[in-house]
Amino acid sequence: MIEASYKKYxxxxxxxxxTSRGVLKTKETWFLILNRENKQGIGECGLFRGLSIDDKPDYEDKLKWLCNHINxxxxxxxxxxxxxxSIQIGLEMAFKSLESQNTFELFPSEFSKSNDSIPINGLIWMGSEAFMKQQIKDKIEAGFSCIKMKIGAINFQTELNLIKSIRKEFNSRDIELRVDANGxxxxxxxxxxxKVLSDFDLHSIEQPIKQKQIQEMAELCEKTPLPIALDEELIGLFSVTEKQELLQTIKPQYIILKPSLVGGFKGSDEWTIIAxxxxxxxWITSALESNIGLNAIAQYTYTKNSDLPQGLGTGSLFTNNFQSPLEVKRGTLQYNKxxxxKYNL
Incomplete structure (x- = not known):
């Protein structure tokens, strides 16, 4: 028999x-904790208020229901x-954790054995011009060869000047630039x-317009001089048929998967197969999970054998994250076993 409980963090x-949706100071998350005999399993339910489709008043009720039906x-x-x-991925994670020999080695691989790493993008948050410039400088000095900039909240010309300043020093072979407009x-x-952004040899732009404007996005993807990646557009589609129809209609150049927002590992598998x-x-990105969720998503991502830099460098953003083997070095995510x-739930 399995005993289940949950905890908010x-x-x-x-x-x-x-971001263009506002300023983030805290991030709510939940943990599903399974106990069977002397073994514990932990899964993170990475709810993202204001973005997750499951940001609902009955969220905690669903966690209670799950604990009551866990067997x-x-x-x-x-x-x-x-x-x-986000509860789906928490459940998948918790069972994998419970069944593994090591609570946190959920997808054994050369990555989790510390023999290989995952290339990641360096994330530049929105803010003043000086703040964004400093972040860019820090990421380049830290050895990142792919940088992702959040745009759309400050003056567009100021953002263009920042991109131009990068391209003056680094061409696209030296630094891959991605931008994320968040709609x-x-x-x-x-x-x-x-068209203006395409002059700077960018890799792609994420979600240039808000989601649920299907025909407008399809027209944009047809005419764009710059590859478009769908992100928020994928949230809230549950069936394989819905997913197929969305991609067939819009025909984007890329999609970006946040497993906590698109149905966990199973849901992400469906999206990659269709794409x-x-x-x-x-490519795959985290959705501001703690290191517990980030660890699982990173291990899963490695098994997918993508050559592109992934969006998994968010573990150092929090003051009260859990100490883990995940380390960012020279533009890669590494697992130092x-x-x-160290965690206390």
């Missing part, structure tokens, strides 16, 4: 982090959690802005 940002088969539980993707552009202005059949590229986990 508030992660505190080291410094307020800006049912996992394959029967997951479909009943379909509208709660900040209006459909009427988006194409012109993409590859349509010759659409993809010499470092022990």
């Amino acid at each position: 508030i992660l505190n940002f080291k410094q307020a982090s800006g 049912e088969e996992q394959d029967k539980l997951l479909p009943q959690l379909i509208e709660f993707p 900040a552009f209006s459909p009427s202005e988006a194409l012109e802005k993409l 590859e059949k349509q010759d659409i590229g993809w 010499i470092i022990n986990w």
Whole structure:
């Protein structure tokens, strides 16, 4: 028999982090804890208030329901959690943790054995021009060859000047540049802005317009001079048919998967299979989980054998994160198995 419980945990940002949706100071998350005999399993339910489709008043009620039904088969539980993707991944994670020889080695690989690393992008948060310039300088000095900038909250010309300043020193072979608008552009202005951005040899732009504007996004992806990656657009689609239809209609150049927001590992697998059949590229990013969730997502990502830099460098953002073997070095995420986990739930 498995005993299940859950716990809420508030992660505190080291410094307020800006996006086009606002400034983040804290991040709420939940942990599903399973106990069977002398073994414990831990899964993180990475709820993202204001973004997750499962940001609902009955979220905690669903966790209670899950704990009461935990001894049912996992394959029967997951479909009943379909509208709660962050709980789905928490359940997948907790069972993998419970069944593994090491609580935190969920997807054994050369990565979790400390023999290989995952290339990641360096994330530049929105803020003043000086703040963003300093972040860019820090990331380049830290050895990142791929930088992702959040844009859309400050003056567009100021953002262009920042990108121009990078390109004056580093060409696209030296530094790959990605930008993320988080839906900040209006459909009427988006194409012109993409044309201007394309002058700087960018890798891609994430979600230039807000999600759920399917025809406008499809037209933008058809005409764009700059590869477009869908992000928020994927949230809230549950069936394989819905996912297929979205990608067939919009025909993006890339999709970005946040497992906590798109149905966990199973949901991410569905998206990658559909995307590859349509010759659409993809990469995986975290959604501001703690190191417990980030660890699981990173191990999963490594097994997917993607050559692109992933968005997994968020572990150092919080003052009260858990000490873990995850380390960012020279633009890669590494697993230092010499470092022990320290957590108190």
